[in-house]
Amino acid sequence: MSVSASPPLPAAAAPPPGRTRRGLRNGSLFLPAAVLLAAFFLAPLAVMVVRAFTDPQTGLQNFSWFFGDAVQVDVLIRTFRTALIVTVVCALLAYPYAYLMTVVGPLGLAVLTLLVLVPFWTSLMVRTFAWVILLQDTGVVNDVLGFFGLGPVQLIRTTTGVVIGMSQILLPFMVMPLYAVMRGIDRRLLQASSGLGAKPLTTFVKVWLPLSLPGLAAGALMVFISSLGFYVTPALLGSPDTALVSQQIFTQVNGLLEWGRGGAMGVIVLVMTLVLLAVSAGALRLLGGQRPEGRA
Amino acid sequence: MPADLQSGGASITLRGLTKHYGDAVAVAGIDLEARPGEFLTFLGPSGSGKTTTLNMIAGFIDVTAGELLIDGQAVHSLPPHKRDIGMVFQQYALFPHMTVAENVAYPLKQRKVEKGERGRLVTAALAAVGLDGYDARRPSELSGGQQQRVALARAIVYSPQVLLMDEPLGALDRKLRDTLQLEIKRIHAELGTTFVYVTHDQEEALALSDRIAVFNAGRIEQVGTAEELYDAPETVFCAQFLGESTLLQGTARPDGGATLVEGPGVRVHAGRGHHSAGAAAVVVRPERITLVPATDDAPAGNAVRGRVTEDVYLGNGRKLQIELPDGSAGTVRETAAARSACRSGDEVWLTFSADDAVVLPDDGASAPTAPVAAGAAA
Numbered sequence: 001m002s003v004s005a006s007p008p009l010p011a012a013a014a015p016p017p018g019r020t021r022r023g024l025r026n027g028s029l030f031l032p033a034a035v036l037l038a039a040f041f042l043a044p045l046a047v048m049v050v051r052a053f054t055d056p057q058t059g060l061q062n063f064s065w066f067f068g069d070a071v072q073v074d075v076l077i078r079t080f081r082t083a084l085i086v087t088v089v090c091a092l093l094a095y096p097y098a099y100l101m102t103v104v105g106p107l108g109l110a111v112l113t114l115l116v117l118v119p120f121w122t123s124l125m126v127r128t129f130a131w132v133i134l135l136q137d138t139g140v141v142n143d144v145l146g147f148f149g150l151g152p153v154q155l156i157r158t159t160t161g162v163v164i165g166m167s168q169i170l171l172p173f174m175v176m177p178l179y180a181v182m183r184g185i186d187r188r189l190l191q192a193s194s195g196l197g198a199k200p201l202t203t204f205v206k207v208w209l210p211l212s213l214p215g216l217a218a219g220a221l222m223v224f225i226s227s228l229g230f231y232v233t234p235a236l237l238g239s240p241d242t243a244l245v246s247q248q249i250f251t252q253v254n255g256l257l258e259w260g261r262g263g264a265m266g267v268i269v270l271v272m273t274l275v276l277l278a279v280s281a282g283a284l285r286l287l288g289g290q291r292p293e294g295r296a
Numbered sequence: 297m298p299a300d301l302q303s304g305g306a307s308i309t310l311r312g313l314t315k316h317y318g319d320a321v322a323v324a325g326i327d328l329e330a331r332p333g334e335f336l337t338f339l340g341p342s343g344s345g346k347t348t349t350l351n352m353i354a355g356f357i358d359v360t361a362g363e364l365l366i367d368g369q370a371v372h373s374l375p376p377h378k379r380d381i382g383m384v385f386q387q388y389a390l391f392p393h394m395t396v397a398e399n400v401a402y403p404l405k406q407r408k409v410e411k412g413e414r415g416r417l418v419t420a421a422l423a424a425v426g427l428d429g430y431d432a433r434r435p436s437e438l439s440g441g442q443q444q445r446v447a448l449a450r451a452i453v454y455s456p457q458v459l460l461m462d463e464p465l466g467a468l469d470r471k472l473r474d475t476l477q478l479e480i481k482r483i484h485a486e487l488g489t490t491f492v493y494v495t496h497d498q499e500e501a502l503a504l505s506d507r508i509a510v511f512n513a514g515r516i517e518q519v520g521t522a523e524e525l526y527d528a529p530e531t532v533f534c535a536q537f538l539g540e541s542t543l544l545q546g547t548a549r550p551d552g553g554a555t556l557v558e559g560p561g562v563r564v565h566a567g568r569g570h571h572s573a574g575a576a577a578v579v580v581r582p583e584r585i586t587l588v589p590a591t592d593d594a595p596a597g598n599a600v601r602g603r604v605t606e607d608v609y610l611g612n613g614r615k616l617q618i619e620l621p622d623g624s625a626g627t628v629r630e631t632a633a634a635r636s637a638c639r640s641g642d643e644v645w646l647t648f649s650a651d652d653a654v655v656l657p658d659d660g661a662s663a664p665t666a667p668v669a670a671g672a673a674a
Contacts, residue, residue: 192389194376197406210393
């Protein structure tokens with residue numbers, strides 16, 4: 001809860017001086033972040049939007065170009081599809097992993113946490129190049145598959161390869177919120193459910209899953225949004241045939257100096273993301289019956 | 297109380313029930329029988345094994361050794377959801393993402409009770425705990441007392457033959473506890489279910505139970521009605537844990553029809569108890585002792601010298617702390633009608649009838665609630 005703005009109070013009910021000063025101080029504490037956000041996020045965002053509509057001349061030509069070019073629309077759809085697949089893969093991998101973290105002892109927890117965090121602390125470039133080496137046609141993965149007579153399989157330069165790399169890189173963003181929420185679930189609720197006659201599977205579906213949903217939603221949100229903007233990993237693990245929006249923007253802006261088109265593509269991704277978020281938030285509220293965030 | 301919430305009430309039999317955690321013994325072989333429809337309370341200090349035993353009955357904790365039977369059927373290898381036991385937890389354990397009605401309907405859904413019947417039973421159970429009209433609320437919108445009522449409704453709605461309660465009133469304030477105690481007693485009487493109730497609060501145990509099992513260090517010290525435990529304790533631990541008592545230590549030997557116990561400053565006859573040789577402790581309840589101002593000659597009968605260290609006026613009587621010859625503390629209660637003139641600092645004789653003195657083997661055990669006056673230790 002924030003104490004940022006308080007309505008003006010009549011003189012009779014003037015707050016004690018300490019409170020006013022604290023309110024002020026809270027306001028001033030927010031200032032550096034506000035300046036930073038305004039200078040490095042809001043202003044560039046505004047420039048991007050303005051350029052989308054004005055570069056090279058005022059009008060909607062950048063948008064009509066985008067939607068008129070089947071390749072661009074394909075890339076957009078592929079970007080959202082890839083983000084969705086990565087989110088699902090991360091959820092499927094992270095859910096049991098986070099659950100395991102809540103049931104193991106302190107040592108097990110330390111090991112499992114470290115296993116998530118060490119890659120997280122490693123440079124994105126390093127991890128992506130590691131995947132290039134692993135996934136290339138004569139790479140480790142194909143060697144192992146070949147040993148069992150299963151290969152070679154084309155992994156690098158395919159969407160599969162991109163999904164593998166992105167999922168591994170984004171996994172911590174799914175594991176951490178899931179673990180935080182699961183750790184807070186009262187174990188006695190599971191005992192209560194079982195004591196009231198529910199089979200283990202019912203207990204999972206009716207009690208554990210709904211109570212862990214806020215963590216799943218938070219993790220999915222972070223992974224999905226991050227996936228939409230991924231550049232390095234799809235660029236290195238994919239091919240022009242598997243390009244995502246960020247690569248197309250890079251081409252337009254850096255290669256062709258089409259700032260307006262780049263801006264338009266940014267605006268389109270932003271609007272679509274916001275719409276998707278609004279829809280999924282509404283769906284989650286319906287699913288949860290009530291506010292999913294109100295869990296302590 | 298609607299008839300369709302009533303249940304037969306099953307017997308629960310524990311035979312040599314044991315729980316080890318590695319080398320630590322939590323429950324050391326308990327034999328106990330809860331009769332059908334009985335209100336049985338597990339009373340003991342924390343760490344005495346009472347909650348572990350309850351959780352073994354519920355199936356939340358595996359049994360290391362021994363047998364557990366409900367109505368003669370061995371259940372110790374069944375998972376909790378197949379035991380058909382109702383359970384009420386200290387922290388309510390209501391499902392936060394469900395409404396009150398959904399919480400109460402939950403066990404009925406697991407039993408595939410048809411929808412119309414379900415609604416009827418939920419309404420009846422909520423009415424039984426005095427929460428009519430709260431169906432659509434969320435647990436977070438209720439007070440602690442109301443949440444515990446919902447938990448109770450959820451535990452009785454499917455008429456389990458056995459209802460387990462783990463310190464259900466422990467998180468509530470005094471006044472609410474008293475109200476809910478009465479309600480739990482009423483619900484027990486109306487349902488006919490076998491209740492097993494865990495508490496460390498002796499007053500709660502005395503107020504609710506048909507019988508009380510006193511737990512200490514993973515064993516049961518004594519099982520009996522409140523009267524039996526108070527008037528005829530079988531161990532020093534029971535005498536000290538349940539109610540107040542004055543303890544006189546010495547060596548016992550038979551003397552006529554009674555037992556003579558002699559120790560430093562102590563020479564008393566005990567008419568009750570089954571211990572007549574070796575280290576012994578004589579237990580006398582505070583209201584059985586009459587104080588007489590100290591004289592040079594001891595009064596006839598049982599008399600022990602002491603000094604009043606504390607003198608508390610209680611309106612309906614007085615409570616006095618007495619320093620005994622061996623330095624330990626004794627407790628005396630006087631009714632308003634039978635007040636003596638003894639005050640703090642006075643030298644007194646504690647006199648009591650041999651029939652009010654129970655002799656017990658002195659195992660050196662001392663209960664955590666044993667009253668020790670600060671001055672007595674000096």
